[in-house]
Amino acid sequence: MACPLASLTVLLISLAFLASSCGGDNNELILGATTSIQDPGLLDEIVRAFEGVTDYHLKPSVGGSAEVLEKARRGELDVIMTHSPADEDKFIADSEGLDKRPVMQNLFIVAGPDADPAGVRDAGSMSEAFKRISATQRTFISRGDQSGTHMRELSIWAELSITPQGQSWYQESSTGQGQNLIVASDKDAYTLVDSSTFTVFEKRIGLRALVPDTEKPNVYSVIRVASDKHQNVNATGAIAFAEFITSPAGQCVIADFGTQEYGKSLFEPAGRCPSANVGR
Amino acid sequence: MDLIWDGVTEALRLIFTGNGYVYEVTFTSLLVSGSATVIALVVGLSIASFLAFRAPPGRTLALSAFNAGMALPPVAVGLLVSIMLWRTGPLGQLHLLYSRTAIVIAQAVIATPVVAALSTAALQGLNPNLRLQVLALGASRWQAALLLFREARLSLLAAAMAGFGAAISEVGATIMVGGNSKGSTRTLTSAIVLEVQQGEFETAIALSFILLAVILSIITLFTVLQQRRPPA
Numbered sequence: 464m465a466c467p468l469a470s471l472t473v474l475l476i477s478l479a480f481l482a483s484s485c486g487g488d489n490n491e492l493i494l495g496a497t498t499s500i501q502d503p504g505l506l507d508e509i510v511r512a513f514e515g516v517t518d519y520h521l522k523p524s525v526g527g528s529a530e531v532l533e534k535a536r537r538g539e540l541d542v543i544m545t546h547s548p549a550d551e552d553k554f555i556a557d558s559e560g561l562d563k564r565p566v567m568q569n570l571f572i573v574a575g576p577d578a579d580p581a582g583v584r585d586a587g588s589m590s591e592a593f594k595r596i597s598a599t600q601r602t603f604i605s606r607g608d609q610s611g612t613h614m615r616e617l618s619i620w621a622e623l624s625i626t627p628q629g630q631s632w633y634q635e636s637s638t639g640q641g642q643n644l645i646v647a648s649d650k651d652a653y654t655l656v657d658s659s660t661f662t663v664f665e666k667r668i669g670l671r672a673l674v675p676d677t678e679k680p681n682v683y684s685v686i687r688v689a690s691d692k693h694q695n696v697n698a699t700g701a702i703a704f705a706e707f708i709t710s711p712a713g714q715c716v717i718a719d720f721g722t723q724e725y726g727k728s729l730f731e732p733a734g735r736c737p738s739a740n741v742g743r
Numbered sequence: 744m745d746l747i748w749d750g751v752t753e754a755l756r757l758i759f760t761g762n763g764y765v766y767e768v769t770f771t772s773l774l775v776s777g778s779a780t781v782i783a784l785v786v787g788l789s790i791a792s793f794l795a796f797r798a799p800p801g802r803t804l805a806l807s808a809f810n811a812g813m814a815l816p817p818v819a820v821g822l823l824v825s826i827m828l829w830r831t832g833p834l835g836q837l838h839l840l841y842s843r844t845a846i847v848i849a850q851a852v853i854a855t856p857v858v859a860a861l862s863t864a865a866l867q868g869l870n871p872n873l874r875l876q877v878l879a880l881g882a883s884r885w886q887a888a889l890l891l892f893r894e895a896r897l898s899l900l901a902a903a904m905a906g907f908g909a910a911i912s913e914v915g916a917t918i919m920v921g922g923n924s925k926g927s928t929r930t931l932t933s934a935i936v937l938e939v940q941q942g943e944f945e946t947a948i949a950l951s952f953i954l955l956a957v958i959l960s961i962i963t964l965f966t967v968l969q970q971r972r973p974p975a
Contacts, residue, residue, distance in 0.1 A: 491838055502940045507925040522841035523922050539829050539840075641940045664942045695830040 492519040492700035495531035495543035497611060498639045500683070503663050503729055505720050512716045513707050519700050529609035535559060535686075538693025542701040544708070546611035546683045549618070560686040564709050565733035567717045568682045571615055572661060573674040574644065575601075575653040583653070584673050592674045593619050600632045602652035606643050607635025611681070616655045644668055657681050659729040662721070683730070685709065711737055750948025754956075757949055764934075765950070769957060772930040775843050776911035779850035783906045786851075787858025788899070792888055794859075795866035796874060806863060812856025817849075821916030824849045828920065841922035846930070849916040854906035861905055865898030866891060900969040904962055911958060931957070 500506045528547035554560045573592045581601040586592035606613040627633040636646045640660040647654035648668035685705045690698035707713045715736035721729035757765045828840040839845045877887045914932035921928030931954040938947035
């Protein structure tokens with residue numbers, strides 16, 4: 464028994480050492496963010512900028528809007544950035560979050576093959592485009608993952624009283640935004656995508672942006688998780704992050720993002736960035 | 744196919760131009776997977792010694808569990824470790840989630856059954872009288888264990904390599920418990936996933952080749968160690 468017992472002791476000591484060196488992190492601040500913020504690389508920039516001006520150790524927890532909101536409801540996150548307005552409003556109505564502020568936005572667009580077999584190019588609106596796709600039974604690729612984009616897509620189908628699930632032309636990719644676009648491109652299919660992801664992938668795919676939804680932009684908001692419900696939530700850190708990301712400094716991180724590589728901002732900041740010559 | 748060739752040239756360029764990001768994620772990968780392998784070896788060898796030398800009742804059952812553990816789904820491990828480390832979980836007060844330590848724990852959980860199962864088989868393959876003889880000649884239990892480990896070192900090193908391989912190539916649990924944060928929890932594998940999600944396939948392939956090169960170098964080192972003739 465000497466051998467396993469001794470090793471177990473060594474293990475416990477080393478674990479305790481690891482825990483003491485890396486744990487006990489009172490400055491940790493957990494930010495729930497959606498994949499659509501991480502995938503283009505914006506999240507890395509936000510973390511870098513925020514850690515540059517504060518002492519907080521910002522740890523991102525990335526997932527679809529549904530995953531982020533559910534983790535927040537369990538008190539696992541301090542502050543979140545999502546883009547699923549109806550779910551966010553419910554989250555706040557349930558007293559799980561507070562102080563929702565718009566951070567940035569982009570547009571949803573219907574992307575599809577250049578040949579446009581469903582003829583959506585001149586549809587003029589999202590719902591008309593969706594109606595034409597279902598009427599002509601052209602392949603439509605859905606995210607199918609309860610993400611903000613997926614929720615938006617479902618709300619358009621619901622408005623039209625169309626049930627696409629189970630139809631032969633309707634397929635769920637269950638992947639992130641970028642992968643979903645690649646799947647749609649491979650199948651020469653239509654899909655709903657946000658304009659930032661589309662810009663990043665534009666050169667690599669065979670799809671065109673056919674119908675932009677200028678009426679209802681895709682708004683990303685910051686929400687602080689209610690600290691009175693969950694005692695572990697870092698309330699002061701959450702305030703610091705919400706203040707930072709909506710301040711000119713935070714808004715400039717967003718306004719500058721993508722300008723070098725794509726010649727334009729990938730996300731439009733909701734507020735002011737005094738030094739930016741792009742954005743608004 | 745062009746993409747693969749471009750990926751190889753890009754990999755060489757990244758390695759030789761001293762790209763900071765690539766060195767950083769490579770370092771993180773080696774650090775966390777190295778630590779996880781060490782933990783897996785300590786725990787796995789202890790379990791193996793106990794099962795092989797002591798032949799406790801229910802050994803077959805335990806062995807079945809460890810053998811099955813070699814196929815432990817990383818995503819399930821990631822989820823379970825996450826829930827344990829959640830603030831509301833039993834180990835929440837350690838604040839380990841989304842840290843390198845969390846990745847070490849998850850990878851150690853994945854690699855330990857591999858080391859334990861293969862090491863037990865290795866030690867069971869030794870002549871059972873050898874241990875008795877060594878003990879009869881007056882060796883302590885520790886001395887006996889070390890001598891038997893040396894006897895079985897070919898298979899034990901193979902077990903170590905398998906454990907390391909399971910750890911460094913893992914990505915599902917790594918992202919889930921680590922958060923894929925640049926500068927702290929981004930490993931080679933999670934960086935590859937992110938590059939693919941960004942559509943940067945060339946960089947993703949380049950990083951894949953770097954990962955393969957790292958694995959090849961480490962495993963070669965182990966293999967040289969393994970194949971060395973024992974001191975006479």
